[in-house]
Amino acid sequence: MADPHFATRVRASFDKCAAVHTMGMRMTDVEAGRVTLEMRHHPLLTQQHGFLHAGVVSTALDTACGFAASTLMPREAGVLTIEFKVNLMQPARGPDFFVEGVVTKAGRNITFTEGRAYERGGEAGERLIATMTATMMTVAGREGIKH
Amino acid sequence: MADPHFATRVRASFDKCAAVHTMGMRMTDVEAGRVTLEMRHHPLLTQQHGFLHAGVVSTALDTACGFAASTLMPREAGVLTIEFKVNLMQPARGPDFFVEGVVTKAGRNITFTEGRAYERGGEAGERLIATMTATMMTVAGREGIKH
Amino acid sequence: MADPHFATRVRASFDKCAAVHTMGMRMTDVEAGRVTLEMRHHPLLTQQHGFLHAGVVSTALDTACGFAASTLMPREAGVLTIEFKVNLMQPARGPDFFVEGVVTKAGRNITFTEGRAYERGGEAGERLIATMTATMMTVAGREGIKH
Amino acid sequence: MADPHFATRVRASFDKCAAVHTMGMRMTDVEAGRVTLEMRHHPLLTQQHGFLHAGVVSTALDTACGFAASTLMPREAGVLTIEFKVNLMQPARGPDFFVEGVVTKAGRNITFTEGRAYERGGEAGERLIATMTATMMTVAGREGIKH
Numbered sequence: 001m002a003d004p005h006f007a008t009r010v011r012a013s014f015d016k017c018a019a020v021h022t023m024g025m026r027m028t029d030v031e032a033g034r035v036t037l038e039m040r041h042h043p044l045l046t047q048q049h050g051f052l053h054a055g056v057v058s059t060a061l062d063t064a065c066g067f068a069a070s071t072l073m074p075r076e077a078g079v080l081t082i083e084f085k086v087n088l089m090q091p092a093r094g095p096d097f098f099v100e101g102v103v104t105k106a107g108r109n110i111t112f113t114e115g116r117a118y119e120r121g122g123e124a125g126e127r128l129i130a131t132m133t134a135t136m137m138t139v140a141g142r143e144g145i146k147h
Numbered sequence: 148m149a150d151p152h153f154a155t156r157v158r159a160s161f162d163k164c165a166a167v168h169t170m171g172m173r174m175t176d177v178e179a180g181r182v183t184l185e186m187r188h189h190p191l192l193t194q195q196h197g198f199l200h201a202g203v204v205s206t207a208l209d210t211a212c213g214f215a216a217s218t219l220m221p222r223e224a225g226v227l228t229i230e231f232k233v234n235l236m237q238p239a240r241g242p243d244f245f246v247e248g249v250v251t252k253a254g255r256n257i258t259f260t261e262g263r264a265y266e267r268g269g270e271a272g273e274r275l276i277a278t279m280t281a282t283m284m285t286v287a288g289r290e291g292i293k294h
Numbered sequence: 295m296a297d298p299h300f301a302t303r304v305r306a307s308f309d310k311c312a313a314v315h316t317m318g319m320r321m322t323d324v325e326a327g328r329v330t331l332e333m334r335h336h337p338l339l340t341q342q343h344g345f346l347h348a349g350v351v352s353t354a355l356d357t358a359c360g361f362a363a364s365t366l367m368p369r370e371a372g373v374l375t376i377e378f379k380v381n382l383m384q385p386a387r388g389p390d391f392f393v394e395g396v397v398t399k400a401g402r403n404i405t406f407t408e409g410r411a412y413e414r415g416g417e418a419g420e421r422l423i424a425t426m427t428a429t430m431m432t433v434a435g436r437e438g439i440k441h
Numbered sequence: 442m443a444d445p446h447f448a449t450r451v452r453a454s455f456d457k458c459a460a461v462h463t464m465g466m467r468m469t470d471v472e473a474g475r476v477t478l479e480m481r482h483h484p485l486l487t488q489q490h491g492f493l494h495a496g497v498v499s500t501a502l503d504t505a506c507g508f509a510a511s512t513l514m515p516r517e518a519g520v521l522t523i524e525f526k527v528n529l530m531q532p533a534r535g536p537d538f539f540v541e542g543v544v545t546k547a548g549r550n551i552t553f554t555e556g557r558a559y560e561r562g563g564e565a566g567e568r569l570i571a572t573m574t575a576t577m578m579t580v581a582g583r584e585g586i587k588h
Contacts, residue, residue: 307489308489310489311487311488311489311494312484312486312487313486313487313488313493313494313496314494316485316486337459338459338460339460339463340458340459340460341458341460342454342455342457342458343519346460347458347460347461347503348500348503348525349460349496349497349499349500349501349503349504350460350496352496352499352525352527353494353496353497353499353500354496356494356495356496356499357494357496372489372490374529374532375495375529376528376529377526377527377528377529378495378499378526378527379524379525379526379527380499380524380526381523381524382521382523382524385521
């Protein structure tokens with residue numbers, strides 16, 4: 001059953017997600033089937049050439065995709081990432097990043113999502129730096145976290 | 148031309164990679180075509196259920212794979228991740244993690260790699276928690292960082 | 295340099311691609327950065343439950359994505375798939391299939407593409423059955439086919 | 442419950458899979474968690490440069506991975522591919538191909554697999570031409586085929 005209070009639930013869950021706060025991510029939009037995040041370039045999150053680490057970009061994309069899936073899940077369900085793939089189009093210079101996750105197909109057990117990450121505010125203007133496709137699994141509360 | 152001093156070069160490059168130090172990763176083995184990392188579970192790097200965030204696991208895998216590719220590249224070359232895919236078999240409880248990246252095929256422009264992440268030291272003993280396949284690109288110094 | 299005659303070149307190359315004809319695929323639109331294909335369900339191309347085999351759906355998606363990349367390449371260049379990932383949302387019942395490949399970022403060496411496959415004409419109407427992200431490599435004629 | 446007659450069941454299911462016979466694939470080994478296939482290069486299955494089409498290589502890999510997962514499933518269950526990713530290391534010249542699928546982690550609902558495709562019998566000897574990671578879903582008979 002759809003959860004009418006999904007936005008409150010998803011924002012509360014995001015608040016408990018320590019890694020994304022450590023990396024300075026903020027949740028902006030929470031709609032049915034769509035979540036957006038924002039973050040900034042930070043020298044503590046770079047790879048050896050000074051760009052945002054691909055793993056950090058992936059963390060943001062996975063988070064947006066996972067919570068987008070969660071908006072369509074029942075109240076008591078948890079969401080787990082089964083797999084994701086990232087394509088990295090551009091080195092992530094920033095200074096600002098905008099990340100969007102959307103559901104492409106929601107199922108009872110499996111939800112398919114797509115994410116896009118953009119950089120903003122730099123010389124090149126807004127541009128697509130990475131895309132993700134991610135598969136999410138609905139985890140019922142009583143089953144615990146098991147594939 | 149192969150670089151006889153690849154281990155020194157790769158370790159120096161890892162030292163400049165801020166994100167992996169922020170996440171507490173240490174480089175252990177550096178062999179031709181193979182790099183290993185270790186890290187520990189940390190409350191600042193978790194998702195909402197208390198497991199290590201999939202994005203952090205991916206950061207470690209991408210790092211091991213990228214530097215494994217780098218060991219086989221010329222001295223002056225840089226390495227960029229074009230894409231990777233992660234499969235997540237188990238929630239990452241830890242408390243210890245061991246991550247390995249190996250080259251499956253090295254080419255002049257494109258190098259294919261695979262990674263595996265294991266947790267250790269917990270009740271379940273050592274077990275495979277995630278795998279990665281990643282495609283790396285050799286970037287010549289004079290070209291700058293461009294796909 | 296962009297090739298003003300890309301459509302003629304791409305259609306001629308598609309004609310030389312035996313596998314897609316064996317599977318009954320037809321190329322419909324050929325635009326700069328976008329190619330579409332059509333095909334029908336066929337009993338010789340099914341998996342054990344009678345749906346179109348995921349490998350056949352992938353062949354169509356890879357073909358649409360590869361030729362979409364080719365439209366933006368120089369006249370003498372060849373295109374090779376480095377990797378692709380497919381997400382399979384629905385069993386492929388058909389009876390008709392429509393497949394679209396688009397370029398998300400074209401580079402000198404590497405081009406990123408996305409594909410979508412839809413079924414049509416059945417009880418469920420038009421619906422998305424699969425998506426692809428694929429990375430294509432430009433291969434210069436004089437270098438031969440080498441990664 | 443594990444199925445002691447998995448090999449008979451898997452071979453019977455392979456026999457009903459029309460696409461793989463159209464492409465000339467033969468199932469060789471069927472062990473618990475591992476399946477191998479063989480096929481030959483054929484001019485009707487090539488792309489525009491005369492190599493085996495990446496989609497055909499993917500069909501073989503997906504088939505090996507799917508049936509490898511099936512060996513560990515209950516007797517009445519079906520297997521569906523949720524997603525796969527292929528990395529293509531070498532153009533597929535053949536003339537012979539050997540494909541192996543293995544289970545990396547079997548779960549009640551979700552099974553993770555890996556595949557490798559090799560060419561044999563040509564000038565370059567045996568070499569790895571492609572790898573796959575694929576996620577398979579167990580489908581109970583009474584539920585029908587639904588994600």
